[in-house]
Amino acid sequence: MTKYRLDQIGKVIGGGTPSTRKKQYYANKGIAWITPKDLSGYSKMYISHGARDISQEGLDNSSAKLLPKDTVLVSSRAPIGYVALAANKITTNQGFKSIVPNTDIVLPKYLYYLMLTKKDELENVSSGSTFKEVSGRVMKGFEVDIPSLDKQANIIQKIEPITRKIELNYQ
Numbered sequence: 001m002t003k004y005r006l007d008q009i010g011k012v013i014g015g016g017t018p019s020t021r022k023k024q025y026y027a028n029k030g031i032a033w034i035t036p037k038d039l040s041g042y043s044k045m046y047i048s049h050g051a052r053d054i055s056q057e058g059l060d061n062s063s064a065k066l067l068p069k070d071t072v073l074v075s076s077r078a079p080i081g082y083v084a085l086a087a088n089k090i091t092t093n094q095g096f097k098s099i100v101p102n103t104d105i106v107l108p109k110y111l112y113y114l115m116l117t118k119k120d121e122l123e124n125v126s127s128g129s130t131f132k133e134v135s136g137r138v139m140k141g142f143e144v145d146i147p148s149l150d151k152q153a154n155i156i157q158k159i160e161p162i163t164r165k166i167e168l169n170y171q
Helices: 056-061 108-116 120-122 134-143 149-170
Strands: 001-005 010-014 033-034 053-055 070-074 080-086 097-101 143-148
Touching: 010 134, 033 056, 070 108, 080 108, 080 120, 097 108, 108 143, 108 149
Parallel strands: none
Antiparallel strands: 001 143, 010 097, 033 053, 070 080, 070 097
8 A cells, every 4th residue: 555645646637617607608418517516416436417518618718627537526615525437528617626547556446436435534624614625735635545556456346346236226
């Protein structure tokens, strides 16, 4: 087991919201855009779309970033600690600090399961008076223990059958 900061095992990326005053920044079948509200009560590992999509123009004119498939989405405010894996290219609002994993060090599914266990720790390192938030700096410096890739794969292999059963119960 090796201790790493999150910015050592992947790229930590914040999200953004296009101006809601510009209708052309949003689209029915556009680029997937996820907010923490989309993960409220969400029990599946992968997410492909939220309640709203943004347009390419909305992406180009906001601080939202296009994230690759298998990015680990972690809500960093209101509330803290919702976690999902991107099923496809995706964007998020500023309520996320997402992690694009370096797969030479950590498997996306392992990081997903690991971050599910870190909700309380993330809340403890959050700050703010009205809304608690985990800043980009804090998220990048957040430490986690990572075993070898072989051990990660073994852990995933043991957890996945249980996870599938849980997901079936929520359908």
